[in-house]
Amino acid sequence: MNRPIGVIDSGVGGLTVAKEIMRQLPKETILYVGDTKRCPYGSRPEQEVLDYTWQMVNFLLNKNIKMLVIACNTATAFALEDIQTKVSIPVVGVVHPGARSAIKVTENEKIGVIGTKGTIKSKVYEQALHSINNAVEIYSHACEPFVPLVEQNCLEGEHAQSIVEEQLARFENTALDTLILGCTHYPLLQPLIQEAMGERVAIISSGDETAREVSTVLFHSELMQTDDVHPAHCFFTTGSQEIFSQIANRWFGTALDNIIEIRLD
Amino acid sequence: MNRPIGVIDSGVGGLTVAKEIMRQLPKETILYVGDTKRCPYGSRPEQEVLDYTWQMVNFLLNKNIKMLVIACNTATAFALEDIQTKVSIPVVGVVHPGARSAIKVTENEKIGVIGTKGTIKSKVYEQALHSINNAVEIYSHACEPFVPLVEQNCLEGEHAQSIVEEQLARFENTALDTLILGCTHYPLLQPLIQEAMGERVAIISSGDETAREVSTVLFHSELMQTDDVHPAHCFFTTGSQEIFSQIANRWFGTALDNIIEIRLD
Numbered sequence: 239m240n241r242p243i244g245v246i247d248s249g250v251g252g253l254t255v256a257k258e259i260m261r262q263l264p265k266e267t268i269l270y271v272g273d274t275k276r277c278p279y280g281s282r283p284e285q286e287v288l289d290y291t292w293q294m295v296n297f298l299l300n301k302n303i304k305m306l307v308i309a310c311n312t313a314t315a316f317a318l319e320d321i322q323t324k325v326s327i328p329v330v331g332v333v334h335p336g337a338r339s340a341i342k343v344t345e346n347e348k349i350g351v352i353g354t355k356g357t358i359k360s361k362v363y364e365q366a367l368h369s370i371n372n373a374v375e376i377y378s379h380a381c382e383p384f385v386p387l388v389e390q391n392c393l394e395g396e397h398a399q400s401i402v403e404e405q406l407a408r409f410e411n412t413a414l415d416t417l418i419l420g421c422t423h424y425p426l427l428q429p430l431i432q433e434a435m436g437e438r439v440a441i442i443s444s445g446d447e448t449a450r451e452v453s454t455v456l457f458h459s460e461l462m463q464t465d466d467v468h469p470a471h472c473f474f475t476t477g478s479q480e481i482f483s484q485i486a487n488r489w490f491g492t493a494l495d496n497i498i499e500i501r502l503d
Numbered sequence: 504m505n506r507p508i509g510v511i512d513s514g515v516g517g518l519t520v521a522k523e524i525m526r527q528l529p530k531e532t533i534l535y536v537g538d539t540k541r542c543p544y545g546s547r548p549e550q551e552v553l554d555y556t557w558q559m560v561n562f563l564l565n566k567n568i569k570m571l572v573i574a575c576n577t578a579t580a581f582a583l584e585d586i587q588t589k590v591s592i593p594v595v596g597v598v599h600p601g602a603r604s605a606i607k608v609t610e611n612e613k614i615g616v617i618g619t620k621g622t623i624k625s626k627v628y629e630q631a632l633h634s635i636n637n638a639v640e641i642y643s644h645a646c647e648p649f650v651p652l653v654e655q656n657c658l659e660g661e662h663a664q665s666i667v668e669e670q671l672a673r674f675e676n677t678a679l680d681t682l683i684l685g686c687t688h689y690p691l692l693q694p695l696i697q698e699a700m701g702e703r704v705a706i707i708s709s710g711d712e713t714a715r716e717v718s719t720v721l722f723h724s725e726l727m728q729t730d731d732v733h734p735a736h737c738f739f740t741t742g743s744q745e746i747f748s749q750i751a752n753r754w755f756g757t758a759l760d761n762i763i764e765i766r767l768d
Contacts, residue, residue, distance in 0.1 A: 262607055264636050328723060338718050341527055342711065369729045370718065371529050446607065453603050453635065454719045458593060464634045 239461050242267040244298035245307045249277030250485045251422035252309030257490055258449035267469035269301055274477030279312040280354035291317040293502040304461045307452060311353050311420050315360040328455050335447035336418045337366035343440045344416040350409050351378040353420030363420055377412045381405040388423040391488055402430040418442045426489060472496040504726050507532040509563035510572045514542030515750045516687035517574030522755055523714035532734035534566055539742030543650060544577040545619035556582040558767040569726045572717060576618050576685050580625035593720050600712035601683045602631035608705045609681040615674050616643040618685030628685055642677045646670040653688040656753055667695040683707045691754060737761040
């Protein structure tokens with residue numbers, strides 16, 4: 239079905255998810271909204287996150303999207319259920335795909351979760367994991383310095399390495415074999431995280447897993463675009479087009495066409 | 504929702520899928536039907552496979568299943584679409600989950616598929632892969648000696664190794680980086696297949712991926728069993744209870760309770 243998939247995020251972090259959807263589903267068209275002006279959502283009150291998220295959703299519903307992806311862990315934690323019950327299209331968040339993959343991959347049922355303060359405090363991963371398997375042991379930690387690191391483009395080198403090691407040191411005596419990156423910024427630090435955790439720990443990136451779940455849900459809802467078209471993606475930002483473009487370029491090494499400034503409030 | 508998941512197969516091969524569902528979704532109850540008496544389906548005419556598959560489906564629909572898993576590649580190839588359009592519960596086959604995973608994992612978009620003659624001839628994997636991404640190059644081969652090897656429990660040693668190597672030699676000059684095991688018997692040969700293909704080739708097992716897709720579809724259909732219950736699985740076979748039990752034991756190292764002989768024809 240040749241209608242676009244809507245992807246929303248508090249800023250640019252969700253581009254890691256959008257990029258994976260484009261790679262895994264190259265026939266699908268993406269409309270992305272990044273609320274860059276009001277980013278980050280991580281420390282905002284629940285009602286505010288819910289209101290802002292609904293503004294993005296309503297903007298995209300007016301553009302006839304066939305599916306909505308909430309590519310932000312905080313917005314998924316606070317708004318997924320409410321949106322799922324109120325809209326008629328399928329809605330996919332980033333939490334359950336990550337949880338499902340961790341349960342698939344773990345051999346000893348000891349799973350770590352890292353994310354922003356808001357996500358960790360909401361216990362949304364605990365709920366998702368235990369809804370599937372009560373026996374799973376979960377170790378979670380809010381890695382507050384990670385988002386600033388990524389936003390300063392400090393993705394390698396001694397400084398970044400020492401911060402990553404320091405944050406992950408708390409998992410030292412847990413014997414976990416799987417770690418969920420519960421924040422869409424974190425995949426950009428994945429090499430350092432993998433190094434700090436050791437090769438034996440499987441790292442689960444929400445983005446990759448969410449793209450796959452989008453594929454599954456599209457198929458079972460008979461919404462897949464199966465004809466070969468050249469999709470014209472579009473990226474909407476509440477902040478500066480120039481800064482959005484720079485960050486996208488820096489992270490992905492490719493220029494994004496069609497970046498458009500919008501107002502939501 | 505405390506209703507069982509139905510899993511059907513031409514014989515015992517689908518137990519690799521059932522086992523993964525039990526591991527990834529420990530709260531769910533499985534009703535398994537193996538048409539052991541009329542196994543294998545791989546070389547039967549399409550209409551016969553369709554009829555036999557419907558007999559298993561109707562048997563399980565009478566037992567109030569909430570979802571159907573066709574854990575047999577041949578039956579998926581010939582019957583999935585027909586069943587999906589005619590029953591009201593979600594139906595998951597083994598082909599699309601494997602295809603989706605291969606597309607997620609491949610880096611060079613060169614994917615191999617091995618399966619029975621029927622599955623390979625049906626081009627069901629080509630269709631599934633190209634419906635998602637037309638650019639993927641697919642190399643497929645029917646590895647006819649593999650099912651007999653597994654059924655003779657010849658899973659390691661020189662004889663098995665030389666057969667596996669001989670069959671997979673045809674992929675030598677293809678540069679594929681991902682290989683789909685398009686038959687539920689093949690995961691039992693996975694160590695030999697991995698060795699023959701080399702560590703750089705990712706091996707995709709239908710069973711693991713199907714279990715994950717079951718989890719996704721249950722969640723989005725609001726059919727998940729989230730309360731903690733102790734599920735009482737049940738295994739129906741059209742053949743001998745004793746032989747079914749022996750094979751299950753040999754493959755999985757655990758005795759299965761509740762194996763019941765039935766007639767479908």
